[in-house]
Amino acid sequence: xxxxxxxxxxxxxxxxxxxxxxxxxxxVRPAYSEADMAARAWIAQQMRDAGLRVEVDAMGNLFGLAExxxxxxxxxxxxxxxGGWLDGALGVxxxxxxxxxxxxxxxxxxxxxxxxxxEGRFGVTTGSAVWSGHLSQEAADKLRDHSGVALGDxxxxxxxxxxxxxxxxxxxxxMHIEQGPVLDTSGERIGVVSDIxxxxxxxxTFEGQQNHAGTTPMSLRRDAFQxxxxxxxxxxxxxxxxxxxxxxxxxxxxxxxxxxxxxxxGRAVFSMQWRDGDSDRLNRMEQIIRSxxxxxxxxxxxxxxxxxxxxxxxxxxxxxxxxxxxQSAQKHVPGAWRLMPSGALHDATNVSRLMSVAMxxxxxxxxxxxxxxxxxxxxxxxxxxxxxxxxxxxxGARSS
Amino acid sequence: xxxxxxxxxxxxxxxxxxxxxxxxxxxVRPAYSEADMAARAWIAQQMRDAGLRVEVDAMGNLFGLAExxxxxxxxxxxxxxxGGWLDGALGVxxxxxxxxxxxxxxxxxxxxxxxxxxEGRFGVTTGSAVWSGHLSQEAADKLRDHSGVALGDxxxxxxxxxxxxxxxxxxxxxMHIEQGPVLDTSGERIGVVSDIxxxxxxxxTFEGQQNHAGTTPMSLRRDAFQxxxxxxxxxxxxxxxxxxxxxxxxxxxxxxxxxxxxxxxGRAVFSMQWRDGDSDRLNRMEQIIRSxxxxxxxxxxxxxxxxxxxxxxxxxxxxxxxxxxxQSAQKHVPGAWRLMPSGALHDATNVSRLMSVAMxxxxxxxxxxxxxxxxxxxxxxxxxxxxxxxxxxxxGARSS
Numbered sequence: 001x002x003x004x005x006x007x008x009x010x011x012x013x014x015x016x017x018x019x020x021x022x023x024x025x026x027x028v029r030p031a032y033s034e035a036d037m038a039a040r041a042w043i044a045q046q047m048r049d050a051g052l053r054v055e056v057d058a059m060g061n062l063f064g065l066a067e068x069x070x071x072x073x074x075x076x077x078x079x080x081x082x083g084g085w086l087d088g089a090l091g092v093x094x095x096x097x098x099x100x101x102x103x104x105x106x107x108x109x110x111x112x113x114x115x116x117x118x119e120g121r122f123g124v125t126t127g128s129a130v131w132s133g134h135l136s137q138e139a140a141d142k143l144r145d146h147s148g149v150a151l152g153d154x155x156x157x158x159x160x161x162x163x164x165x166x167x168x169x170x171x172x173x174x175m176h177i178e179q180g181p182v183l184d185t186s187g188e189r190i191g192v193v194s195d196i197x198x199x200x201x202x203x204x205t206f207e208g209q210q211n212h213a214g215t216t217p218m219s220l221r222r223d224a225f226q227x228x229x230x231x232x233x234x235x236x237x238x239x240x241x242x243x244x245x246x247x248x249x250x251x252x253x254x255x256x257x258x259x260x261x262x263x264x265x266g267r268a269v270f271s272m273q274w275r276d277g278d279s280d281r282l283n284r285m286e287q288i289i290r291s292x293x294x295x296x297x298x299x300x301x302x303x304x305x306x307x308x309x310x311x312x313x314x315x316x317x318x319x320x321x322x323x324x325x326x327q328s329a330q331k332h333v334p335g336a337w338r339l340m341p342s343g344a345l346h347d348a349t350n351v352s353r354l355m356s357v358a359m360x361x362x363x364x365x366x367x368x369x370x371x372x373x374x375x376x377x378x379x380x381x382x383x384x385x386x387x388x389x390x391x392x393x394x395x396g397a398r399s400s
Numbered sequence: 401x402x403x404x405x406x407x408x409x410x411x412x413x414x415x416x417x418x419x420x421x422x423x424x425x426x427x428v429r430p431a432y433s434e435a436d437m438a439a440r441a442w443i444a445q446q447m448r449d450a451g452l453r454v455e456v457d458a459m460g461n462l463f464g465l466a467e468x469x470x471x472x473x474x475x476x477x478x479x480x481x482x483g484g485w486l487d488g489a490l491g492v493x494x495x496x497x498x499x500x501x502x503x504x505x506x507x508x509x510x511x512x513x514x515x516x517x518x519e520g521r522f523g524v525t526t527g528s529a530v531w532s533g534h535l536s537q538e539a540a541d542k543l544r545d546h547s548g549v550a551l552g553d554x555x556x557x558x559x560x561x562x563x564x565x566x567x568x569x570x571x572x573x574x575m576h577i578e579q580g581p582v583l584d585t586s587g588e589r590i591g592v593v594s595d596i597x598x599x600x601x602x603x604x605t606f607e608g609q610q611n612h613a614g615t616t617p618m619s620l621r622r623d624a625f626q627x628x629x630x631x632x633x634x635x636x637x638x639x640x641x642x643x644x645x646x647x648x649x650x651x652x653x654x655x656x657x658x659x660x661x662x663x664x665x666g667r668a669v670f671s672m673q674w675r676d677g678d679s680d681r682l683n684r685m686e687q688i689i690r691s692x693x694x695x696x697x698x699x700x701x702x703x704x705x706x707x708x709x710x711x712x713x714x715x716x717x718x719x720x721x722x723x724x725x726x727q728s729a730q731k732h733v734p735g736a737w738r739l740m741p742s743g744a745l746h747d748a749t750n751v752s753r754l755m756s757v758a759m760x761x762x763x764x765x766x767x768x769x770x771x772x773x774x775x776x777x778x779x780x781x782x783x784x785x786x787x788x789x790x791x792x793x794x795x796g797a798r799s800s
Contacts, residue, residue, distance in 0.1 A: 085583030180615025197614065201661055213578025214597065214675050214743030216767065225651050228630045250613040251625050252661045256656060261601055261652045261671030271661030275614050317481040366615065 001105040005382035007266040008097045012142030015086040025085040026372030030076040031117035032154040047336040050100045060116035060158040061127045070109035076118035080389025084374025086177045094175040094385045101389050108396020115347045116280040122151040128350035166354040174348045174359045181367025189363035190329040190337035195277040197315035197341050222301045224268035240286050246341050249274040277314045277341045318356030324391040325360050401507040408497045408732030409438035416485040425485040426772030431478040431517035432554040448501045449518045460516035460558040461527045472569040474513035482776025487579045494575045494785045501789050508796020522551040528750035560741040571756040574748045575617040581767025590729040590737035591761035597676040597741050598714035602654035603707030610666025622701045624668035631696040636686050646741050651676040677714045677741045
């Protein structure tokens with residue numbers, strides 16, 4: 001089963017024309033926009049040309065269905081407000097090319113999907129969330145975008161054909177750009193995903209005493225910024241024996257009050273987010289975060305409060321599907337691929353509620369995504385789809 | 401020379417009625433407001449009743465002049481947008497009471513002043529800045545408040561009589577609430593000011609790499625918040641051998657970009673402010689700040705930039721005036737007073753360009769000022785004015 005690299009790249013460039021914007025190969029194609037709906041009509045035609053039956057559900061998730069049981073391959077074709085040409089689009093066109101290669105080369109039955117609103121104009125991966133039953137259509141319809149438009153109104157442009165029964169699929173494979181710098185830095189060409197990491201996200205507030213920055217001696221201050229800095233410093237030391245090189249944690253948001261150079265900050269509200277593939281580790285990190293925050297507050301005379309914790313559990317990739325991707329990677333790029341977690345969320349997280357899932361990554365140049373500058377070497381794109389196609393061929397051989 | 405405590409307190413309460421607002425003894429009396437101008441008319445009448453000749457300059461600085469050479473005692477009677485009843489007002493009424501006590505008790509000639517716009521509706525200590533020649537009237541007139549009103553228009557309500565020649569004054573003494581917690585914490589009742597500290601204030605920017613908080617491993621991040629935290633931590637250690645217990649430094653403003661929990665911050669802009677009574681120490685601290693910032697930037701792959709540095713030099717109090725205050729404090733509250741720097745700016749900073757200056761502090765309950773809750777025990781108010789009066793009496797005895 002050989003993929004046609006020229007056809008693959010031509011389709012990626014053709015799809016990029018819908019919403020082409022910004023520098024480089026930038027794209028502006030948010031969910032349900034004119035560009036998005038035109039792109040989906042074009043994708044539907046490519047599906048038909050590949051011999052697939054097109055179905056669209058109420059959310060606008062677009063399926064190209066093979067006859068009988070089939071493996072589902074795809075991702076999403078909506079983009080960030082300022083996005084690149086590959087994020088999501090690559091996985092959809094890869095599915096299309098693998099379906100064509102399977103048809104041309106006598107491979108197994110392959111269906112293709114482009115989920116809707118993965119980039120979260122209305123929420124987070126809303127299209128696959130509704131399809132998987134994680135979010136009801138009624139609840140989804142009430143979600144509003146930043147300008148106040150309700151999803152229920154936005155989706156009126158969808159040419160609905162009916163709901164698609166997940167039972168017809170034997171598994172789901174999503175190809176994606178890495179969106180991080182690991183493969184680009186190491187020079188490896190393929191990442192086989194071990195798991196999609198779990199996330200914990202919690203607001204923390206230190207409340208001390210707002211004071212005059214000239215008349216308050218250091219020894220009498222209860223400075224909320226100093227508390228955050230001390231907490232952050234202590235946390236790094238306490239995490240050392242718990243984390244792995246894949247674990248990440250971030251203070252990305254910080255708001256000081258009153259935030260003026262002549263006033264000792266009386267209050268600091270900040271975000272603490274941490275991600276890992278192992279639920280136990282996420283929980284141990286939570287205990288450390290709470291302990292260190294409490295110790296810091298106590299040592300510095302601060303009031304401390306924790307906000308509600310957002311938690312998403314890690315999703316392990318299916319051993320069989322993952323094994324097929326690993327073998328294919330080892331065949332095509334021996335020694336130049338790695339098993340790695342996905343630090344970002346993907347539609348596969350939702351789909352894992354319905355069936356076995358797996359993912360593979362190709363490198364992101366300089367680790368950039370969600371930006372016009374996002375790109376991947378063409379040779380890496382073609383190699384990634386070839387690895388995917390051969391993994392699918394193996395699965396077909398097994399199940400037949 | 402005995403002050404009349406009941407008369408002093410009655411006058412403070414009477415003055416508070418102009419602009420009385422908020423909780424406790426709160427006051428809203430910004431420069432040139434109706435309440436401020438009415439308060440100044442009332443103060444002018446008290447000056448006349450004390451046998452002083454009232455003069456008002458073009459800025460609205462209000463003087464009650466004794467015959468011949470005299471010591472000038474006072475402060476300001478405008479308030480913060482949300483201020484207390486003592487900040488500034490105390491120094492003016494104290495001057496009035498000392499002038500009356502001197503007249504009643506055969507003391508030296510004492511003139512009284514209430515400077516205009518010390519609280520900076522239009523700038524910083526603008527009334528005394530213009531009187532001292534530090535700021536021209538033309539430049540001052542172009543300053544605008546937060547609602548866009550020019551000082552040149554606001555001061556049209558001033559009943560100008562003419563300019564007041566500083567040469568008639570033998571020195572200036574300003575009594576003020578401490579505006580900090582030192583005396584309240586130690587239980588001491590008087591602070592004799594050694595110097596008004598100098599200030600350095602500089603914006604610092606660390607520019608790293610904005611990244612996805614899920615897909616970017618810790619080892620590949622260039623996180624601008626982490627740079628600020630590391631800088632802050634290293635600074636404390638490096639300052640240890642340079643600072644004194646009176647030195648202060650503050651990171652009061654911090655702005656992260658893009659300031660979102662799921663994004664590694666690419667840029668951090670923050671304020672670094674430090675204050676000390678010694679210019680050399682301020683300069684040594686600046687060198688350390690620049691070095692530590694450069695080392696932090698280098699170690700973490702950050703671009704670094706420094707904003708323009710705001711600098712105000714320390715002002716030492718006059719040895720003679722200060723000595724008189726120290727002797728008077730030791731007589732009235734032996735062992736319960738201290739020599740201390742003023743961490744806040746005052747009109748005395750500007751007046752020091754014209755003549756010898758000195759200041760004394762009374763305790764601020766819980767160190768609070770620039771708030772409705774600002775207060776000082778009545779016994780401390782009376783004691784402070786008595787210490788001031790006896791110091792003035794000593795000066796009169798010397799010069800006569």
